Amino acid sequence: MYSSMRLFARPARLPRVLSPNFPTYASRRFLSQEAREQISKAVKADPVVVFMKGTPDSPQCGFSRAVVQILDLQGVPVEKLKTYNVLEDSELRNGIKEFSDWPTIPQVYVDGDFVGGCDIIMGMHQSGELEKLLEQHNILPPLPDATPKTS
Amino acid sequence: MPISLKDLENALKNAIPISHLEIIDQSSGCGESYAVLIVSEAFEGKLTLARHRMINELLKNQIAQMHAFSQRTLTPKQYAAELAKGNV
Numbered sequence: 450m451y452s453s454m455r456l457f458a459r460p461a462r463l464p465r466v467l468s469p470n471f472p473t474y475a476s477r478r479f480l481s482q483e484a485r486e487q488i489s490k491a492v493k494a495d496p497v498v499v500f501m502k503g504t505p506d507s508p509q510c511g512f513s514r515a516v517v518q519i520l521d522l523q524g525v526p527v528e529k530l531k532t533y534n535v536l537e538d539s540e541l542r543n544g545i546k547e548f549s550d551w552p553t554i555p556q557v558y559v560d561g562d563f564v565g566g567c568d569i570i571m572g573m574h575q576s577g578e579l580e581k582l583l584e585q586h587n588i589l590p591p592l593p594d595a596t597p598k599t600s
Numbered sequence: 601m602p603i604s605l606k607d608l609e610n611a612l613k614n615a616i617p618i619s620h621l622e623i624i625d626q627s628s629g630c631g632e633s634y635a636v637l638i639v640s641e642a643f644e645g646k647l648t649l650a651r652h653r654m655i656n657e658l659l660k661n662q663i664a665q666m667h668a669f670s671q672r673t674l675t676p677k678q679y680a681a682e683l684a685k686g687n688v
Contacts, residue, residue, distance in 0.1 A: 512668065512670075550653070550656075551653075551656065552656050552660070552663045552664065552669070553663070553668075553669060563649075564649075565648070565649055565652065566652075567670070568652065568670050568671055568672065569648055569649060569652060572648060572672075573648075
């Protein structure tokens with residue numbers, strides 16, 4: 450379920466075409482085009498993608514724990530859920546905030562669309578919206594007692 | 601510098617009309633963790649995600665300095681309904 454994402458590992462030596470004092474546009478605050486594309490690919494690669502602190506088995510933050518518990522409670526199958534541990538990659542930790550334009554972790558994506566952080570997931574869980582959303586995206590298996598109506 | 605309750609309150613009240621505001625410091629005083637309930641007519645017609653984005657933008661500088669920030673955003677009408685249900 451979990452794999453680390455070394456999106457931002459740069460080659461040890463970049464060719465020094467520019468003078469050493471040239472301000473690099475890949476400076477810390479801005480997400481490079483390459484990193485942006487990799488995150489963009491990652492959020493679309495799995496039906497449910499969660500950027501969290503820690504792993505589902507060992508969450509390192511109460512908010513991240515709450516989100517994976519809710520997804521588990523909703524019955525999201527493991528094969529449809531992918532989580533990334535931002536604590537293992539500080540550039541991902543900051544990059545994802547900029548990518549989503551969202552200041553906090555965890556962050557949940559469904560079919561490539563940003564759904565929200567812990568507060569929103571929790572609220573949607575309580576209101577039933579989350580179940581609806583997951584059903585719409587065919588992420589939840591059909592209910593066992595759901596008998597198709599026949600005439 | 602730690603973020604104070606007053607900082608958050610002022611930043612919100614200066615930006616949008618607030619009809620009710622609850623700010624809970626969950627950090628036991630270090631200013632690292634807050635939960636806020638914001639009731640504002642500015643949320644009218646906006647989905648939760650858009651409301652949260654609005655607040656995230658308003659409190660951008662403060663949130664960047666915190667460890668945890670949790671928000672609930674209601675319109676006055678929703679707040680009245682939640683009060684009636686005893687959810688707030």
